[in-house]
Amino acid sequence: MDINIRKAVIHNVSDNDQAQLRDTIVDAIQRGEEKLLPGLGVLFEVIWQHADEQEKSNMLETLEQGLKH
Template identity: 65%
Template sequence: MDLNLRKAILSNIASNDQEQLEATIVDAVQNGEEKMLPGLGVLFELIWKHSDEQDKQDMIEALEQGVKQSTNG
């Protein structure tokens, strides 16, 4: 991902509170638009970097379950 894109996304959400961040994620997921994927990627990167090992393992397990459900459904 272009570093400028990452910085632009972070700049756009820099002043957001928890409610606004949640709304951003919910909106992006519900709309399912391809153009939202880079932003979700940047948000996930932040979450990953600030998570402990147990949280990371929980995310991997949730991801694995989601992938299995998506490919079997």
């Protein structure tokens, strides 16, 4: 069985508005379930691919600071 996680995640949220996307992200983080991590990774990948260099720099700075805590 060949499951394409990227396509499945994108299909499941492609019609969601910002509030629904936020709820999806917050819910996945709050649950803390390992099985939800790939989906969050796909969402991050979409964000990264559509970010300009300044946004990427900001994300990396935020990530770096978050990892130091």
